Amino acid sequence: MKNIYFDFDRATIKSESNDRLDAAANLIKTDGGNYLLEGQTDKKGAAAYNLDLSRRRAAAVVAALDARGVDAGSLKSIGVGEEKAVVPENASDAERQQDRKVVVRAIEDATEWAKYQKSDVVIKKSGTKVRVYKKKK
Numbered sequence: 001m002k003n004i005y006f007d008f009d010r011a012t013i014k015s016e017s018n019d020r021l022d023a024a025a026n027l028i029k030t031d032g033g034n035y036l037l038e039g040q041t042d043k044k045g046a047a048a049y050n051l052d053l054s055r056r057r058a059a060a061v062v063a064a065l066d067a068r069g070v071d072a073g074s075l076k077s078i079g080v081g082e083e084k085a086v087v088p089e090n091a092s093d094a095e096r097q098q099d100r101k102v103v104v105r106a107i108e109d110a111t112e113w114a115k116y117q118k119s120d121v122v123i124k125k126s127g128t129k130v131r132v133y134k135k136k137k
Helices: 015-031 047-067 093-099 110-114
Strands: 034-040 075-079 101-107 122-125 128-131
Touching (some): 015 047, 047 075
Parallel strands (some): 034 075
């Protein structure tokens, strides 16, 4: 599947990704299985902020696929921040766009699937960090 893209400093999916989301949803519903959604950012900005942003991007794609009828229990999301960015921080915004994405990967090995939480998004509440876990359906 092709990547899902985002604007700079946003976890909102770009409209140009809607066809890819539709295709991904249809494929996942047809093929079944488990899928890991990995959020990525470009290198611009603080590493901790980019990690949080990448997590929110992956969670946004999970929500978009869920809205398209994909079983949310077959999806998990993680963020890797700028760890996999290939474009230099000083490149143009258009060039860095290729690093702002969510990559969807099928996970066939049950042991590997078990390594991942449902989501690694951290929700800030009352000045403390709380991990949010969704129950499987």
